[in-house]
Amino acid sequence: MSIVLAGHGLVKKYGSATALSSVDVEVGERDSLAIMGPSGSGKSTLLHILAGIVRPDGGQVLLRGERIDTLGENRLSALRRKRFGFVFQFGQLLPELPAEENVALPLMLEGTPRGRAVEQARRWFAPLGLDGLEKRRPGQLSGGQAQRVAIARALVVEPDVVFADEPTGALDQTTSTEVVRLLTSVTRDQGAALVMVTHDAEVAAHCDRVLQVRDGRISNHSQYTAA
Ligand SMILES: Nc1ncnc2c1ncn2[C@@H]1O[C@H](COP(=O)(O)OP(=O)(O)OP(=O)(O)O)[C@@H](O)[C@H]1O
Numbered sequence: 035m036s037i038v039l040a041g042h043g044l045v046k047k048y049g050s051a052t053a054l055s056s057v058d059v060e061v062g063e064r065d066s067l068a069i070m071g072p073s074g075s076g077k078s079t080l081l082h083i084l085a086g087i088v089r090p091d092g093g094q095v096l097l098r099g100e101r102i103d104t105l106g107e108n109r110l111s112a113l114r115r116k117r118f119g120f121v122f123q124f125g126q127l128l129p130e131l132p133a134e135e136n137v138a139l140p141l142m143l144e145g146t147p148r149g150r151a152v153e154q155a156r157r158w159f160a161p162l163g164l165d166g167l168e169k170r171r172p173g174q175l176s177g178g179q180a181q182r183v184a185i186a187r188a189l190v191v192e193p194d195v196v197f198a199d200e201p202t203g204a205l206d207q208t209t210s211t212e213v214v215r216l217l218t219s220v221t222r223d224q225g226a227a228l229v230m231v232t233h234d235a236e237v238a239a240h241c242d243r244v245l246q247v248r249d250g251r252i253s254n255h256s257q258y259t260a261a
C-alpha cells in the first residue's frame with residue numbers, strides 16, 4: 035500500500051506541557067484511520083499537525099513523500115484548500131448560504147466560477163443521500179443532514195485526505211452510524227484517505243484501523259478486519 039500521509043517523530047509542546055511526544059503515524063491510499071483516546075490525550079493536536087493547521091515542535095509531516103511542515107504559510111494554506119478536506123463537529127456551514135453553495139465554496143475559493151462550482155457541488159448530493167436538499171439553508175437541515183453537507187464540502191475538491199474531528203459528536207447513535215457509514219464509503223470511493231478523531235468505538239469500528247492515543251503517545255495500534 036502506498037503511503038499518502040505520514041508523521042514521523044511528532045512532538046508538540048505548549049509551554050512546559052507536552053501534548054505529543056514522538057508520535058509516528060502512516061496513512062495509506064484509501065486508508066481510514068480512527069484516532070481515539072481520553073480527553074486531553076492529544077488527538078486533535080495530532081490531527082491538526084497532520085493537516086498542516088498546527089506546526090510540530092519536532093518531527094516531520096510528509097504528504098506523498100514531500101515535507102509539508104516546513105512550507106511557508108501561503109503555500110501551506112493553499113495545500114490545505116486543494117489537497118485536504120475537513121469535517122468538524124458542528125458550526126462549519128455558513129448559515130446564510132443554501133446547502134449547494136456551502137458545498138461549492140471550496141471550489142469558488144480556488145477560482146471556479148459560481149455556476150460551474152454549484153454544478154459540481156450538486157453531484158455530491160445523491161451519493162450522500164441529500165437529493166432535494168440543495169436549496170435548503172443549514173438552519174433547515176437536521177444535524178445528520180448538515181454533517182452530510184459538510185462531508186460533501188470536504189470532498190468537492192477531490193482531496194488526498196479528509197480530516198474529521200468528532201464528525202458525529204453532536205449526533206445520536208442511529209444518525210451517527212448513518213453519517214460515518216457515508217463518510218467512510220464516499221471518501222473511499224472518491225479515492226481519498228480518512229483521518230478521523232472520535233470518542234465513539236462504534237464509529238471508530240467503521241475505519242480500517244484504530245490508533246489509541248494516551249498522554250501524547252500511541253498506546254495501541256489495532257487493525258480492524260473490514261466489517
Ligand atoms: N492552543 C493550545 N494551547 C495550550 N495548550 C493546548 C492547546 N491546544 C491543546 N492544548 C493542550 O494539549 C493537550 C492535548 O489537547 P488536544 O486538544 O489535542 O486533546 P484531545 O485529545 O483532542 O481532547 P478532547 O477529546 O477533549 O478533544 C491538552 O492538555 C490541551 O490542554
Ligand SMILES: [Mg+2]
Binds near residue numbers: 077078079231
Ligand atoms: Mg479534541
